[in-house]
Amino acid sequence: MARRILVVEDEAPIREMLSFVLDQHGYQVVEAEDFDSALSRLTEPYPDLILLDWMLPGGSGIQLAKQLKRDDITRQIPIIMLTARGEEEDKVRGLEVGADDFVTKPFSPKELMARIKAVIRRVNPTSLDDVIEVHGLRLDPVSHRVTVDDDSLDMGPTEFKLLHFFMTHPERVYSREQLLDNVWGTNIYVEDRTVDVHIRRLRKAIELSGHDKLIQTVRGAGYRFSTRI
Structure with a gap:
């Protein structure tokens, strides 16, 4: 089965671009535009990976990552943060709450796909x-x-x-x-x-x-x- 990716991004053009690129590479995409809709999308079948924007209506990506990592069901889902913030301290903060990687905007589709594949290989080394x-x-x-x-x-x-x-x-x-x-x-x-x-x-x-x-x-x-x- 195709791997399922939850895209949490409030800006519609970026969300649509991400969904298009992921679909072209054979992934099944689920979209969420804010904090609450992201939580509502986290039902079975759970995503294999989450692309999570740093800033979201209703809460931050950091808050959402914290919440997911506290839950026994969702804590194993890898998270890649999408952020315009390139400062080292922000990345450290994200990693501390459980993010697996960062992609800093603007990014190329090729870079994004490479990051996704690397994270999936890392969290599922024997699959x-x-x-x-x-x-x-x-x-x-x-x-x-x-x-x-x-x-x-x-x-x-x-x-x-x-x-x-x-x-x-x-x-x-x-x-x-x-x-x-x-x-x-x-x-x-x-x-x-x-x-x-x-x-x-x-x-x-x-x-x-x-x-x-x-x-x-x-x-x-x-x-x-x-x-x-």
Whole structure:
């Protein structure tokens, strides 16, 4: 499932920009425009991360962070503060109440996404090590092995990373650009059509067992890994 991010920002243009960028990178977005609406959005399913503005109507981001960190249910949710305040003492204050990182306005979408990914990796260091199995197709990230009925399948490292991303993000359409960002990384220049080449190689690697049907082309949109054969 896509990771869920709560965006708490009172300025509508910034909130809309953040929601657009996050959606383009495959995140599920929940919006809140003030202190009280943020609290009302904190229900199941709880967000995987909170982007929290420093200044909010009805209370400050610092107050909200304090409140969340006192609650046993929400204290484990990582928080990235969005602030125009770059002073060191303000950042120390935020960290003391439980913020995991800061992004100082103005910021670029690339910087924001890098910060989000770094925080998620830091708070969930083992989440990507779990063995995944779909219809007999089994991927083990630790041993770097893909098997079907205990028979190993041969594929390159990029195809392995692509399959791992697909299997951990099923039933959602990803554009070539989103796949490049999530699988290849934001700091590497690769043409969009390179994705098609590796998709073909991946399908060929899992074709004999019939699992190539799990990787579906969505015309005009991109690719989807679907468990519904």
